[in-house]
Amino acid sequence: MKAIVCTKYGPPEVLQLKEVEKPTPKDNEVLIKIHATTVTMGDCEMRSLQFSGILKILMRMGIGFRGPRKKFTIFGQELSGEIEEVGKQVKLFKKGDLIFASTGFNFGTYAEYKCLSEDDTIVIKPKNLTFEEAAAVPTGGLEALHFIRKADIKKGQTILIRGASGSIGTFAIQLAKYYGAEITGIGNPLSLDVMKSIGADKVIDYTKEDFTQSGETHDIIFDVIGKCSFSNYLNLLNKKGIYLNANPKISLINRDKNLAKKNNINYISGNMDDTEERIEQLNFLKKLLEEQTLKSIIDKRYSLEQMVEAHRYVETGQKVGNVVIKIEYND
Numbered sequence: 246m247k248a249i250v251c252t253k254y255g256p257p258e259v260l261q262l263k264e265v266e267k268p269t270p271k272d273n274e275v276l277i278k279i280h281a282t283t284v285t286m287g288d289c290e291m292r293s294l295q296f297s298g299i300l301k302i303l304m305r306m307g308i309g310f311r312g313p314r315k316k317f318t319i320f321g322q323e324l325s326g327e328i329e330e331v332g333k334q335v336k337l338f339k340k341g342d343l344i345f346a347s348t349g350f351n352f353g354t355y356a357e358y359k360c361l362s363e364d365d366t367i368v369i370k371p372k373n374l375t376f377e378e379a380a381a382v383p384t385g386g387l388e389a390l391h392f393i394r395k396a397d398i399k400k401g402q403t404i405l406i407r408g409a410s411g412s413i414g415t416f417a418i419q420l421a422k423y424y425g426a427e428i429t430g431i432g433n434p435l436s437l438d439v440m441k442s443i444g445a446d447k448v449i450d451y452t453k454e455d456f457t458q459s460g461e462t463h464d465i466i467f468d469v470i471g472k473c474s475f476s477n478y479l480n481l482l483n484k485k486g487i488y489l490n491a492n493p494k495i496s497l498i499n500r501d502k503n504l505a506k507k508n509n510i511n512y513i514s515g516n517m518d519d520t521e522e523r524i525e526q527l528n529f530l531k532k533l534l535e536e537q538t539l540k541s542i543i544d545k546r547y548s549l550e551q552m553v554e555a556h557r558y559v560e561t562g563q564k565v566g567n568v569v570i571k572i573e574y575n576d
Contacts, residue, residue, distance in 0.1 A: 248356035253312035257556035276330040281380035282354040321354030325379035347383035381567035385412030400425030408469030410436030475501040542566025
């Protein structure tokens with residue numbers, strides 16, 4: 246099968262299109278013929294190992310020191326496709342099922358085929374979505390829903406979303422609107438109209454306006470990208486406000502949590518690890534997608550052969566929503 250392989254860390258050009266062995270499902274696994282996957286900023290950071298401090302050391306220990314170990318050489322964390330084969334113990338899925346799924350740090354979606362356990366985060370694809378639209382949901386949608394639910398939004402509360410123009414942010418806007426929030430979205434200059442169209446009440450171009458000097462306060466702040474010091478947000482939060490950080494700096498997290506406690510702020514970070522919860526949440530996203538309450542925002546589409554170009558574009562930081570890789574077959 247065709248796959249994009251990364252054997253060393255570096256610029257997009259380290260990604261190579263190769264023929265690799267097609268996987269065979271174990272008794273409890275399904276073999277998925279992948280029709281679409283995505284490129285996220287997280288994929289680019291993994292490829293280039295652009296992490297700071299202790300996180301860079303931890304990633305080298307976990308993934309590989311000089312380059313990704315063999316099991317991690319095919320990146321990609323979400324997919325949509327068709328189940329081509331099922332192991333003899335599989336009960337939840339059958340051959341021909343159209344699904345979408347998150348592989349997380351199991352990676353492996355930059356390829357034509359991927360095996361997953363039937364107990365992994367796999368859900369039947371929303372009927373009204375294309376493969377490309379469905380592939381763009383699991384990573385950003387699950388991350389956004391995890392944090393928005395943690396905030397327990399009440400109708401009329403205000404939320405500021407920093408990084409609102411990306412894959413997590415565009416889902417966060419829609420989910421916050423679903424729960425009744427008034428939303429200010431901060432994004433890149435190309436995203437302003439899109440953010441308004443999916444529910445943002447106010448939008449800010451981060452290249453032109455310093456949101457920390459706005460004088461406005463909010464009940465909730467959702468920092469998707471984590472590049473701004475937590476102390477800069479204190480004067481933007483209402484009393485007993487909630488701060489959500491999807492990308493905290495490990496070296497600063499204890500300091501920031503102590504600072505939040507001193508200022509009566511509820512500081513929430515950390516990813517969702519429970520697979521059953523992830524499956525429930527992906528099914529919830531599916532419901533909203535089928536009701537057309539939620540939609541995928543796709544910026545650009547590339548082929549598997551254009552993966553290098555796709556990574557270059559995502560690294561510009563100017564994507565709006567998602568960048569999708571469409572995998573085509575000759576049969």
